[in-house]
Amino acid sequence: MFSGLFKKKNSADSVVGIDIGSSAIKVVQLSEKRGRVVLDTYGALALGPYSGAEVGQATNLSSDKTASALSEILNEAKITAKNAAIAIPFGSTLMTIIELPAASEKHLKDIIPIEAKKYVPVPINEVSLDWSLIPRDKPEPDKSRGAVEDGKESSRGKKDQKNPAEKIEVLVVAIHNDVVGKFKQIIGGVGLQSDIFEVEIFSTLRAVMEPTSEPIMIMDVGAASTKLYIVERGNVESSHTINRGSQDITSTISRSLRLPIKEAEIIKRTKGLGFREDRELGGAIFLTLDHIFSEAGKVMRNYRSKSGQVLNKVILVGGGSGMKGFAEAASANLQVEVLSGDPFSKVEAPAFVSDLLKNTGPEFAGAVGVALRYFSE
Ligand SMILES: Nc1ncnc2c1ncn2[C@@H]1O[C@H](COP(=O)(O)OP(=O)(O)OP(=O)(O)O)[C@@H](O)[C@H]1O
Numbered sequence: 001m002f003s004g005l006f007k008k009k010n011s012a013d014s015v016v017g018i019d020i021g022s023s024a025i026k027v028v029q030l031s032e033k034r035g036r037v038v039l040d041t042y043g044a045l046a047l048g049p050y051s052g053a054e055v056g057q058a059t060n061l062s063s064d065k066t067a068s069a070l071s072e073i074l075n076e077a078k079i080t081a082k083n084a085a086i087a088i089p090f091g092s093t094l095m096t097i098i099e100l101p102a103a104s105e106k107h108l109k110d111i112i113p114i115e116a117k118k119y120v121p122v123p124i125n126e127v128s129l130d131w132s133l134i135p136r137d138k139p140e141p142d143k144s145r146g147a148v149e150d151g152k153e154s155s156r157g158k159k160d161q162k163n164p165a166e167k168i169e170v171l172v173v174a175i176h177n178d179v180v181g182k183f184k185q186i187i188g189g190v191g192l193q194s195d196i197f198e199v200e201i202f203s204t205l206r207a208v209m210e211p212t213s214e215p216i217m218i219m220d221v222g223a224a225s226t227k228l229y230i231v232e233r234g235n236v237e238s239s240h241t242i243n244r245g246s247q248d249i250t251s252t253i254s255r256s257l258r259l260p261i262k263e264a265e266i267i268k269r270t271k272g273l274g275f276r277e278d279r280e281l282g283g284a285i286f287l288t289l290d291h292i293f294s295e296a297g298k299v300m301r302n303y304r305s306k307s308g309q310v311l312n313k314v315i316l317v318g319g320g321s322g323m324k325g326f327a328e329a330a331s332a333n334l335q336v337e338v339l340s341g342d343p344f345s346k347v348e349a350p351a352f353v354s355d356l357l358k359n360t361g362p363e364f365a366g367a368v369g370v371a372l373r374y375f376s377e
């Protein structure tokens, strides 16, 4: 599951983007060469076997075990960068939109921690906060949105509003310091240095969004859950988590076809929904997919009735969305255009691997996106 395909350069101007998901670690090394961001190498490693589970299953590993898994994939993928950028799992963060009087815009640094107290269920000094103004008028995808740097507050993404309305909306993200601490320990444990810790939602957004004013939904199909992000004019409008993911498809295949998890996983990955004649397999897969699509459909309808805008496009990321027939099934079910995220299109890579990168892209959106952040500073 790795490919050290590309030429290595020295590590001075390169970064490794790291996405530690519940079921797999993804790493992507990018370098800047003559003003261009180039893909050096990338790789993924399943975590299941580190906790006695199978490939494709979600885990909850200690920092030590995570560090040894990370070390293994850094070696396998021949990562040489010493700087790391880390995507923080969305599930360990709290995100909320706070409405404030326009007059408070100049004092956000003081006001946000006070306001955030109302939404954060732990003492405010136990979390790292970040925020960004939600622009009112112009579409403006923000590269640095939602970043938490080195556990400290940062207020990037602030913009001058030329025409201040009465109220402003601010997107606030809180991450518990223990979470940042755990990631620092893991990164330190493998000899990397990092001061970029970013909530995965923003990394993913950077990796797959094109400038567009129409609202879209990003669907991240992971192992244990499916995350939905509604993006309006380049900004996250809301997020939802569905407690089903691709490992549940493996479980239903295993139960319906009476196969061990390991074999069910292989069938899911090789056949998926690609064989129409295989009704039994399709039926097993749809036991999970129906739930995911019906929840996603509800989220889309709610958004429509709340905002008066229609979501016409869904972008897929996450390993689970790579299943054969997933995009077609999603499109038929949700009645919208469904595209697979193509994060590697944002970096330079040899043409002969472009098909491969298109196929593996959705799985690597978080890792590519957080690595790109390093060059956007
Ligand atoms: N080609 C494929 N076909 C079907 N399922 C796949 C394929 N490749 C990976 N998966 C499934 O995708 C899931 C892993 O996706 P991903 O790596 O995005 O999850 P994760 O980041 O570990 O999870 P999360 O983000 O929820 O913590 C696994 O359950 C795996 O079985």
Ligand SMILES: [Mg+2]
Residues within 6 Å of the ligand: 021, 022, 222, 318, 366
């Ligand atoms: Mg993930």
